[in-house]
Amino acid sequence: MKIRVVAVDNDPELLDKISDSLKSIEEVELTARFEEAVAVVDYVRENPTDMVFTDIVMPDISGIRLAKEIQKQKEPPVVVLLSSIPGFSLEAWKIQAYGFIEKPYTRAQLKQMVERYRREKETRI
Secondary structure, eight states, X not given: OOEXXXXXXXXXXXXXXXXXXXXXXXXXXXXXXXXXXXXXXXXXXXXXXXXXXXXXXXXXXXHHHHHHHHHTSSSOOEEEEEESOTTHHHHHXXXXXXXXXXXXXXXXXXXXXXXXXXXXXXXXX
16 A cells, blocks of 8 residues: 655755655655645645645744644645654644654654554554
């Protein structure tokens, strides 16, 4: 089972890093990547998406706000928030984000989040 993933980060270098890391995980199909969070809401509404990995601090809308907007959709993907500011983990918990990974993250942390999602999805089937 391929897990359809979207990556979001306004920093092009960090977007490349997370994209490359996600593409290296066997179960992942990286379906899109965005530097602007605003475009993600429409994308996931129109395209089947399982997971969104997003930075929190971005110029257009924050990853927190993006997660809230995505959660309003009929069948929303889960959202994993990424930040170098540990205090945002409480915000992630408050909005019931699927997960929070502190930057700098490792490929293993991303894989662990994907594996958790896969296991939970398999038990729901």
